[in-house]
Amino acid sequence: MSIADIKKIADDKMHKSIEAFKNELAKIRTGRAHPGILDQVHVEYYGSMVPLSQVANLTLIDARTIGVQPWEKGMGAKIEKAIRESDLGLNPAAQGDLLRVPMPPLTEERRKELTKVVRSAGEDAKVAVRNLRRDANEHAKRLLKDKEITEDDERRSEGDIQKLTDKTIAEIDKLVQSKETEILAV
Structure with missing residues (x-):
């Protein structure tokens, strides 16, 4: 060498x-929505914990809201629970199949x-x-x-x-x- x-x-x-x-x-969130914020969220999927991005499509609805579209019908409730229980302080709201995750103002x-x-x-x-x-x-x-x-x-x-x-x-x-x-x- x-x-x-x-x-x-x-x-x-x-x-x-x-x-x-x-x-x-x-x-680290700044009040603006960013799909990467949810990277650390894991969801139970057929007995194993997988990253959220592997079971749902993450999109930006607007500057302060992330949209989470599960790929399977029954996953919505599990994803909602996982996001709520994460230490991110986020409160998702279900809208049909789509979950809206508003970013609270800091x-x-x-x-x-x-x-x-x-x-x-x-x-x-x-x-x-x-x-x-x-x-x-x-x-x-x-x-x-x-x-x-x-x-x-x-x-x-x-x-x-x-x-x-x-x-x-x-x-x-x-x-x-x-x-x-x-x-x-x-």
Whole structure:
């Protein structure tokens, strides 16, 4: 393994950390309806728990309402119960076969709680990136110990990995800031 390989692997993993963080942020609701909010809801389907998206079609009816159309007739009540029992604070209403899931407006207190959740998720993402930096630096030290690279190469790689880490953390901070702005907008 060379220094270029170490940098490439660290870059790829840090990019994946940012993508995972973006997915985490998408699950945090902001008052606007988004079908991804229901991704964590699981429904009992013939004895096993499956994600809601595997038993129903999720659509946006309007900016504040998600439509859930079950693919089988008898699933409506089970889906309604699963959404109600999830910790999302949603209250679906049946309209024939279609379930309407209105997004309740966020209170000021709830908005502040959500910003804390966003900051916490951002901190977790930063910790993951710092762990990737540590792993990459350990790989470089191992190469130095095995006399495959010089001390200058090892120091230069640490500097490059630090620059990559700083860039990734700055991107995470920017994502946290934009999500907080989105949540606090009334």
